[in-house]
Amino acid sequence: MKTLQSILYILLLWLSITTFLSCSNDDNTPGIDPNQEVILATFDYSNLSVNSLPNMLIANNAEGEILATVETNKIPGIYTLIAKGYTSNNFMLTTLLETDSYKSLATIKDVPVGSSAIAPNYNPTKNGSIKFTLNLTGATRIKLFVYGLKNRTRTDGVDPLTGAPTKTYTYNKEGSGDKILLKISYKPNDVDPVVYGYTWIDNYKEIENRTLSFADFSITPTSPITINDTSDGNYTDLYAIYDTNRYANLEGDFSQYLKITEGFEYYLTNYEASYPNNVRHNKAIKTDVFPEIISVTKPNWGFSYTSTSNSLQVQPSGIYLCTNIDTQIINPGAKNLSWHITIPNNGSNKITLPQLPESLSDYTNYFEDISRFEDNSVSLINLSNNLNYSDYIQDLIDRTYELAERSGESIFIQFNP
Numbered sequence: 001m002k003t004l005q006s007i008l009y010i011l012l013l014w015l016s017i018t019t020f021l022s023c024s025n026d027d028n029t030p031g032i033d034p035n036q037e038v039i040l041a042t043f044d045y046s047n048l049s050v051n052s053l054p055n056m057l058i059a060n061n062a063e064g065e066i067l068a069t070v071e072t073n074k075i076p077g078i079y080t081l082i083a084k085g086y087t088s089n090n091f092m093l094t095t096l097l098e099t100d101s102y103k104s105l106a107t108i109k110d111v112p113v114g115s116s117a118i119a120p121n122y123n124p125t126k127n128g129s130i131k132f133t134l135n136l137t138g139a140t141r142i143k144l145f146v147y148g149l150k151n152r153t154r155t156d157g158v159d160p161l162t163g164a165p166t167k168t169y170t171y172n173k174e175g176s177g178d179k180i181l182l183k184i185s186y187k188p189n190d191v192d193p194v195v196y197g198y199t200w201i202d203n204y205k206e207i208e209n210r211t212l213s214f215a216d217f218s219i220t221p222t223s224p225i226t227i228n229d230t231s232d233g234n235y236t237d238l239y240a241i242y243d244t245n246r247y248a249n250l251e252g253d254f255s256q257y258l259k260i261t262e263g264f265e266y267y268l269t270n271y272e273a274s275y276p277n278n279v280r281h282n283k284a285i286k287t288d289v290f291p292e293i294i295s296v297t298k299p300n301w302g303f304s305y306t307s308t309s310n311s312l313q314v315q316p317s318g319i320y321l322c323t324n325i326d327t328q329i330i331n332p333g334a335k336n337l338s339w340h341i342t343i344p345n346n347g348s349n350k351i352t353l354p355q356l357p358e359s360l361s362d363y364t365n366y367f368e369d370i371s372r373f374e375d376n377s378v379s380l381i382n383l384s385n386n387l388n389y390s391d392y393i394q395d396l397i398d399r400t401y402e403l404a405e406r407s408g409e410s411i412f413i414q415f416n417p
Helices: 002-024 358-363 389-398 403-407
Strands: 037-044 056-060 066-071 078-084 090-098 102-112 115-118 128-134 139-147 150-158 165-172 179-188 195-202 209-212 226-228 233-242 246-249 266-275 279-287 293-295 302-307 311-317 322-329 336-344 350-352 375-383 408-414
Touching (some): 037 056, 037 090, 056 078, 102 358, 279 403, 336 358, 375 389, 375 403, 403 408
Antiparallel strands (some): 150 165, 233 246, 233 266, 302 311, 311 350, 322 336
16 A cells, blocks of 8 residues: 555656646746747947948847847937847847948857947037147147047148147047147257157147147157067057046157156057967057066967858867957959858857848858858957956947957967968
């Protein structure tokens, strides 16, 4: 009798578990409405120019199936990708940019559901003006550089009374800095060497006309940056940052940089070096002081891939954040095609390519034969410790493209087509 009771108990327990699992796998279970609309992402592209605005936004799931598409008709505005009954935390985003001569796709894997993008306004209204009269008697080959003005344009002129050169800048007040940096170079009486100077100007928005003399500028020496690395050749650019995100280029002549040591939060050296086998190393290097000597070690990162018509098999090596794959096909007599794909370096070795609308049938079997590619390259990207893949995606969909330049390191590999 006890044995029979035990058997009945086990059968009832098995039926309970089976029923529970069946309910758990049922797509129509309460709480998961297949008709519920889920906002995958919203894109405020009101500020984009017609030329840079994508023609189409496409959302796919991890298996490549289309979830939603939106056509912009090249009209700047706010666009939303919506899917029904979607329960995953991420999706795959593809944008199309098409012109009379080419089509370009950009695919980003693992975009967080609920993402919101806002493209910045790179051309705000010019509502400010400032005129500099350069009273620099005897100076020749004068060059004036102004940093901190948003969306500036310059008009050169001559003061009618003194004959001194003038530089008039129009700009957007709200987007400009609290102070501006003026950098100047000239030859005294047309005699070498070139002299470099600088000055900071506060309250410039209230005074629209300023006369500048030699006494207004602090003369500054120039200095090279010594790079210690193992590359075949290297190149640097040096910037100084103030007001959080204001850039000042400290370049002088050739490989010399203005040694300005006050007024900045930090210095940013953009380093680029070439290595054998079509490899380049780029790195943004931050320093608190003027960088006279910089030592750089190339990271041991690598990447290769094979492909079929609907997937990529990737073989990354090394610890870095993500990979950008760039490809291009030249089509004589038709539009050229390109495809840029961003994937995280998270241990996944297979990438399913997104299905595309019928209007993009010219991309059918795009990856089936990579020998057709005119360009076939990858960039392996890492960011500073406080930034992650979600930050990188946000930078891409916001269309600011600043993170890698300001806080990143990358290895570029050019494959032979």
